[in-house]
Amino acid sequence: xxxxxxxxxxxxxxxxxxxxxxxxxxxxxxxxxxxxxxxxxxxxxxxxxxxxxxxxxxxxxxxxxxxxxxxxxxxxxxxxxxxxxxxxxxxxxxxxxxxxxxxxxxxxxxxxxxxxxxxxxxxxxxxxxxxxxxxxxxxxxxxxxxxxxxxxxxxxxxxxxxxxxxxxxxxxxxxxxxxxxxxxxxxxxxxxxxxxxxxxxxxxxxxxxxxxxxxxxxxxxxxxxxxxxxxxxxxxxxxxxxxxxxxxxxxxxxxxxxxxxxxxxxxxxxxxxxxxxxxxxxxxxxxxxxxxxxxxxxxxxxxxxxxxxxxxxxxxxxxxxxxxxxx
Amino acid sequence: xxxxxxxxxxxxxxxxxxxxxxxxxxxxxxxxxxxxxxxxxxxxxxxxxxxxxxxxxxxxxxxxxxxxxxxxxxxxxxxxxxxxxxxxxxxxxxxxxxxxxxxxxxxxxxxxxxxxxxxxxxxxxxxxxxxxxxxxxxxxxxxxxxxxxxxxxxxxxxxxxxxxxxxxxxxxxxxxxxxxxxxxxxxxxxxxxxxxxxxxxxxxxxxxxxxxxxxxxxxxxxxxxxxxxxxxxxxxxxxxxxxxxxxxxxxxxxxxxxxxxxxxxxxxxxxxxxxxxxxxxxxxxxxxxxxx
Numbered sequence: 001x002x003x004x005x006x007x008x009x010x011x012x013x014x015x016x017x018x019x020x021x022x023x024x025x026x027x028x029x030x031x032x033x034x035x036x037x038x039x040x041x042x043x044x045x046x047x048x049x050x051x052x053x054x055x056x057x058x059x060x061x062x063x064x065x066x067x068x069x070x071x072x073x074x075x076x077x078x079x080x081x082x083x084x085x086x087x088x089x090x091x092x093x094x095x096x097x098x099x100x101x102x103x104x105x106x107x108x109x110x111x112x113x114x115x116x117x118x119x120x121x122x123x124x125x126x127x128x129x130x131x132x133x134x135x136x137x138x139x140x141x142x143x144x145x146x147x148x149x150x151x152x153x154x155x156x157x158x159x160x161x162x163x164x165x166x167x168x169x170x171x172x173x174x175x176x177x178x179x180x181x182x183x184x185x186x187x188x189x190x191x192x193x194x195x196x197x198x199x200x201x202x203x204x205x206x207x208x209x210x211x212x213x214x215x216x217x218x219x220x221x222x223x224x225x226x227x228x229x230x231x232x233x234x235x236x237x238x239x240x241x242x243x244x245x246x247x248x249x250x251x252x253x254x255x256x257x258x259x260x261x262x263x264x265x266x267x268x269x270x271x272x273x274x275x276x277x278x279x280x281x282x283x284x285x286x287x288x289x290x291x292x293x294x295x296x297x298x299x300x301x302x303x304x305x306x307x308x309x310x311x312x313x314x315x316x317x318x319x320x321x322x323x324x325x326x327x
Numbered sequence: 328x329x330x331x332x333x334x335x336x337x338x339x340x341x342x343x344x345x346x347x348x349x350x351x352x353x354x355x356x357x358x359x360x361x362x363x364x365x366x367x368x369x370x371x372x373x374x375x376x377x378x379x380x381x382x383x384x385x386x387x388x389x390x391x392x393x394x395x396x397x398x399x400x401x402x403x404x405x406x407x408x409x410x411x412x413x414x415x416x417x418x419x420x421x422x423x424x425x426x427x428x429x430x431x432x433x434x435x436x437x438x439x440x441x442x443x444x445x446x447x448x449x450x451x452x453x454x455x456x457x458x459x460x461x462x463x464x465x466x467x468x469x470x471x472x473x474x475x476x477x478x479x480x481x482x483x484x485x486x487x488x489x490x491x492x493x494x495x496x497x498x499x500x501x502x503x504x505x506x507x508x509x510x511x512x513x514x515x516x517x518x519x520x521x522x523x524x525x526x527x528x529x530x531x532x533x534x535x536x537x538x539x540x541x542x543x544x545x546x547x548x549x550x551x552x553x554x555x556x557x558x559x560x561x562x563x564x565x566x567x568x569x570x571x572x573x574x575x576x577x578x579x580x581x582x583x584x585x586x587x588x589x590x591x592x593x594x595x596x597x598x599x600x601x602x603x604x605x606x607x608x609x610x611x612x613x614x615x616x617x618x619x
Binding site: 154 | 387476574
């Protein structure tokens with residue numbers, strides 16, 4: 001009987017430890033500083049998730065130009081593998097903000113993980129992303145992609161969503177195309193081996209594949225997806241609720257940086273050589289996305305929602321207006 | 328044996344009754360009797376209840392209560408609406424299991440053949456030992472990029488990865504098992520001029536069987552791990568693919584459901600292997616008892 005008691009007690013303790021552990025996981029609110037009220041920032045140190053690509057240059061331009069300091073913020077960019085890892089890191093409080101593609105934010109929101117879009121990142125041009133085939137590929141144009149396999153970096157995200165939408169517009173059955181996930185750096189090899197028929201690439205990989213003899217047969221950000229917003233900066237809705245002044249200050253700084261780059265895109269070209277492995281020559285050759293002035297544009301962002309619905313990435317529409325930060 | 332199997336159930340169910348030797352394996356789900364059964368499962372249930380309460384209290388979207396993701400798992404994979412095969416089972420579970428068993432079968436076969444050869448010949452063992460130690464130290468996930476280039480992204484690459492990663496415990500145990508066979512048995516076989524094939528089937532393999540099974544059990548766990556990992560890269564289906572996709576699309580219930588499925592599969596596979604092992608090695612216990 002003694003042993004039984006102790007074993008049950010052990011189980012109780014283990015369950016208790018689990019309760020504590022989970023409770024610790026759940027309550028990750030950053031304590032609010034005393035500066036609240038008079039428009040002062042509640043939290044001044046922000047760690048922001050980024051991917052070292054030119055699209056995320058605004059953070060670095062804002063840092064270099066002292067825009068964050070002017071708002072009373074200290075921002076530390078932290079490189080991540082991709083946007084999908086950013087949302088959990090924001091929820092856990094590891095990151096206070098992060099760059100991600102809008103489909104990631106919308107998918108999170110659709111599953112009840114609430115995210116605020118605090119600032120726009122970049123919008124696409126018709127040269128921002130393309131479906132490439134290898135030089136010896138028999139494929140000549142987009143219509144021949146029916147029934148073929150296309151590599152994208154992440155499924156249910158900008159790549160396959162825009163490709164499906166554009167193919168449908170061109171009269172190709174998007175459901176006949178197979179998509180598989182490959183990291184961007186592996187795509188050139190997969191194309192050369194014939195492991196995939198085509199690959200969707202963005203800068204800086206796009207320039208590399210084009211130089212190695214790849215041919216673009218479809219511009220993914222064209223037609224129905226032309227000029228669509230690609231990536232932006234998000235914060236967890238809870239963080240924004242608890243730290244409205246910090247969120248607003250951060251958004252203002254990024255908007256100023258966006259406006260600077262919109263007027264002079266060379267700022268981004270200069271900056272990208274500092275935080276990524278791109279050389280000045282490569283940076284000069286890159287096709288740049290478009291930076292826009294002003295606050296996140298609900299009407300443009302809703303286009304992402306529409307494309308995701310149309311291609312089945314989202315089952316139900318997401319209220320994009322409610323996701324945009326109101327200052 | 329007839330007296331043992333003729334025992335009444337009520338007697339066998341008495342606490343402390345010796346059900347270990349004769350009781351059907353599955354009667355108490357791998358435990359030795361009702362008492363151990365209760366203790367073992369009570370702990371598990373207590374944990375789940377604690378988890379459930381904690382998750383309900385925490386209300387974090389990333390930690391749904393176990394009851395919710397268990398229900399989701401049942402919805403995804405348990406037979407329903409007259410069909411025993413749901414779409415998710417056909418897309419995720421069956422291809423995964425096929426690849427895992429394919430890999431394990433291939434890996435074990437290669438391992439047993441190599442293991443017997445190495446176990447019988449000291450010289451061969453000396454030659455290949457550094458190679459074995461080197462190869463088995465490489466974490467198979469690190470080989471995925473190379474396997475992708477060599478074998479492309481189809482089922483073959485995944486099966487080979489599982490085979491490569493899961494063969495080592497069987498190989499090392501087979502070598503060990505073959506070497507541990509009583510020298511007297513070999514010498515007796517030589518005296519009676521028993522042929523190599525007979526020696527292999529009647530002395531070497533039975534002598535090594537117990538160790539081989541011990542290796543298989545470790546390999547099974549490795550196979551499950553490698554199955555999941557291999558499906559997380561350049562894949563279009565399988566349990567690993569399901570988990571990664573669910574995580575990326577923030578379908579946290581689906582993700583936890585996948586993790587639960589892996590746990591249940593691991594448990595069931597081990598149970599099945601234990602049953603098979605008891606069947607195959609039944610003679611072993613009796614002979615040992617006779618010798619003792």
